[in-house]
Amino acid sequence: xxxxxxxxxxxxxxxxxxxxxxxxxxxxxxxxxxxxxxxxxxxxxxxxxxxxxxxxxxxxxxxxxxxxxxxxxxxxxxxxxxxxxxxxxxxxxxxxxxxxxxxxxxxxxxxxxxxxxxxxxxxxxxxxxxxxxxxxxxxxxxxxxxxxxxxxxxxxxxxxxxxxxxxxxxxxxxxxxxxxxxxxxxxxxxxxxxxxxxxxxxxxxxxxxxxxxxxxxxxxxxxxxxxxxxxxxxxxxxxxxxxxxxxxxxxxxxxxxxxxxxxxxxxxxxxxxxxxxxxxxxxxxxxxxxxxxxxxxxxxxxxxxxxxxxxxxxxxxxxxxxxxxxxxxxxxxxxxxxxxxxxxxxxxxxxxxxxxxxxxxxxxxxxxxxxxxxxxxxxxxxxxxxxxxxxxxxxxxxxxxxxxxxxxxxxxxxxxxxxxxxxxxxxxxxxxxxxxxxxxxxxxxxxxxxxxxxxxxxxxxxxxxxxxxxxxxxxxxxxxxxxxxxxxxxxx
Numbered sequence: 001x002x003x004x005x006x007x008x009x010x011x012x013x014x015x016x017x018x019x020x021x022x023x024x025x026x027x028x029x030x031x032x033x034x035x036x037x038x039x040x041x042x043x044x045x046x047x048x049x050x051x052x053x054x055x056x057x058x059x060x061x062x063x064x065x066x067x068x069x070x071x072x073x074x075x076x077x078x079x080x081x082x083x084x085x086x087x088x089x090x091x092x093x094x095x096x097x098x099x100x101x102x103x104x105x106x107x108x109x110x111x112x113x114x115x116x117x118x119x120x121x122x123x124x125x126x127x128x129x130x131x132x133x134x135x136x137x138x139x140x141x142x143x144x145x146x147x148x149x150x151x152x153x154x155x156x157x158x159x160x161x162x163x164x165x166x167x168x169x170x171x172x173x174x175x176x177x178x179x180x181x182x183x184x185x186x187x188x189x190x191x192x193x194x195x196x197x198x199x200x201x202x203x204x205x206x207x208x209x210x211x212x213x214x215x216x217x218x219x220x221x222x223x224x225x226x227x228x229x230x231x232x233x234x235x236x237x238x239x240x241x242x243x244x245x246x247x248x249x250x251x252x253x254x255x256x257x258x259x260x261x262x263x264x265x266x267x268x269x270x271x272x273x274x275x276x277x278x279x280x281x282x283x284x285x286x287x288x289x290x291x292x293x294x295x296x297x298x299x300x301x302x303x304x305x306x307x308x309x310x311x312x313x314x315x316x317x318x319x320x321x322x323x324x325x326x327x328x329x330x331x332x333x334x335x336x337x338x339x340x341x342x343x344x345x346x347x348x349x350x351x352x353x354x355x356x357x358x359x360x361x362x363x364x365x366x367x368x369x370x371x372x373x374x375x376x377x378x379x380x381x382x383x384x385x386x387x388x389x390x391x392x393x394x395x396x397x398x399x400x401x402x403x404x405x406x407x408x409x410x411x412x413x414x415x416x417x418x419x420x421x422x423x424x425x426x427x428x429x430x431x432x433x434x435x436x437x438x439x440x441x442x443x444x445x446x447x448x449x450x451x452x453x454x455x456x457x458x459x460x461x462x463x464x465x466x467x468x469x470x471x472x473x474x475x476x477x478x479x480x481x482x483x484x485x486x487x488x489x490x491x492x
Contacts, residue, residue: 002197003052003086008142010085011118020123022084024091026130032102037112037135037161038188038222038245042076043235043263044114046249047097049081049088053199053431056088058253063093066253067100071111073259074267077135079114079247089117091131098132114163118142125154135161135188140171141196148174152182161186163224166209167195176216189213189221190247193228195433201228202433204410207241208282228432230406235262236269237408241279277371277390278410284311284344289450289485290457293464293478294348294438295323297330297471299337304475306341308482314346314373314459317360323461323471326356338368348373348394352381364389375415379407394438398428405432413459415439425452443481450485458485 014022038044047063047070050056063080070078080097081089094115101110115133119125120142128136138151148164155162164187166175175189191206191213206225214221224245225238231251238246246266252259284290293305294314302313315325315334325331338345347360347369363369371390374382379393393404394413404412417440418424428434438459441449449458464477 003199004142004196007052007083007086008118008120011083011120014084015121020121021127022082022091026091026095026127028130030130030132032098032132034159035108035110035112035134037114037163037186038077038224040076041244041267043074043266044077044079044224044245044247045070045073045075045252045259045263046079046116046247047081047089047093048079048249048253050086051199051250052086053194054250057250059088061253064096064100067097068104069256069259070252071101071104074263075111075259076245077112077114079116079137079249080133082115082117091127094128094131094133112161119151120147122150122154125151125158125160129158129160133160135163137163137165137190139165139196140174141165141167143174145174145177149178149181152178152187155186156182161188163188163190165190165192165226166213167192167205169212172209172212172216175213179216184217187217188224188245189217190224190226190245192226194226200433201405201431202435203228203234203238203405203408204278204282204435206238206243207279207410208285210242210279211282229262229408231258231408232261232265234406234408235265237275237410239266239269240271240275242271272388274388274390281411285456289455291482291485292346292438292457292459293461293473294346294459295321295461295465295471296473297323297325297327298473299334299340301471301473301478302334302341303337304473305478306343308479309486310343310482312344312346312457312459313341314348314461315369316348316350317356318348318350318354319356321350324356326359335368344370346371346373348375350375350377352377352386361386361389364391373413379404379409392436396439398430401434402431411436411457413438413457415459419449419453420445422448443477443484446481446484 047066049059049061067078080094081087082091082094098113112134114135115128116137191209193203193205194201222244225243226247229235290311292312293310296302316323317326318324349357349360364372373394375394392411394415396416401412401414413436414434415438419437420440435456437455442463464473464481466472466474
């Protein structure tokens with residue numbers, strides 16, 4: 001069984017033996033007023049001791065004191081985990097958090113309290129209400145549409161709010177079913193960047209769901225980014241994507257000194273050209289694998305790749321590379337023809353101080369090229385103003401891959417020939433989903449790479465050339481490769 005199924009099966013067993021209140025004494029009537037949940041932009045800080053993916057996070061956490069700290073840090077809402085087996089939370093924690101907030105801030109603007117758990121039965125809504133929760137988490141993935149509807153009806157009956165978590169098109173169908181049958185003004189949507197089955201994180205996943213949710217609930221839908229944010233850079237990146245809220249679990253529970261700064265980073269971030277670029281990328285990601293053809297040196301090869309359906313075309317700006325577009329008069333020949341290309345045009349740079357890189361950066365500033373690829377350039381060497389331009393990083397180091405994504409880089413290109421080795425996929429110990437791949441991919445091994453990784457994008461260069469390192473693409477290899485990719489995509 002996957003992790004999510006294991007959690008739910010254990011929870012059902014506990015309810016059978018302990019009851020819907022898990023053996024805790026719950027007040028017969030609610031003792032506090034209901035507070036509105038995330039009516040305006042804000043951060044949800046989470047009372048969390050452990051998780052299945054991380055184990056103990058803050059095992060000695062005092063829920064009362066932590067909630068007081070969260071309220072002082074400016075949390076708009078406080079999430080309290082009440083699942084006991086894998087997150088080490090209880091309904092007693094929920095009631096302590098409610099008391100802490102009431103003791104710290106008795107005003108109407110006090111943080112709302114969210115009960116976060118794997119709720120399965122309508123009766124759990126009343127328990128949550130009596131225990132003092134202002135909102136409950138409803139995970140669409142673990143409920144049928146009729147189960148979700150019954151629980152939503154109870155939320156409305158008790159005057160609470162619901163954070164409805166969706167992550168797939170099937171979840172969206174349930175959300176649509178729900179929205180047609182109950183009032184949704186007190187419903188907020190959350191998209192978890194963490195897959196609850198594997199506990200891997202994909203920071204672009206919430207962005208991919210953003211417009212789909214608004215299509216169902218309208219342009220004023222409140223959408224929360226859940227999980228995966230551990231530092232200021234990532235919190236700011238999420239904010240600039242347009243999310244109403246950010247739910248912070250591990251980072252808030254584990255690091256008291258970061259709490260206020262994380263809230264401020266989310267609240268104060270503005271949009272950039274980079275975030276505008278990434279908000280558009282989900283439109284490219286449908287059912288096909290995206291293909292990037294890199295190391296292009298001739299306009300005829302670029303036009304062919306474009307015609308065959310490549311989504312990205314890469315041009316190297318580095319004289320030391322044989323495939324560099326800046327050698328000879330290649331760039332001069334290319335520039336007048338760029339408007340004929342539909343695919344995203346990528347300027348690949350390897351040395352920020354080189355004149356070729358400076359030229360590439362200016363071409364992206366001017367909108368001639370669409371996006372920069374910082375190829376094996378450390379994150380800390382890139383200035384803030386460059387990070388605001390459309391960009392992504394490429395690395396051949398697995399440890400650096402995780403570090404880059406953790407900083408809010410929603411896509412990082414893993415460029416390593418290790419990926420073509422049979423044992424590589426099983427040996428990868430990453431926190432984040434690996435979505436973009438490059439490194440020695442050829443018509444002969446592409447099917448295995450797709451089978452092992454189910455990538456969102458593959459980057460091809462030498463594998464589709466007449467001779468490796470020339471930059472001149474082979475029409476037959478290119479055509480065969482793109483047909484093979486689409487064929488393999490249909491197999492999973």
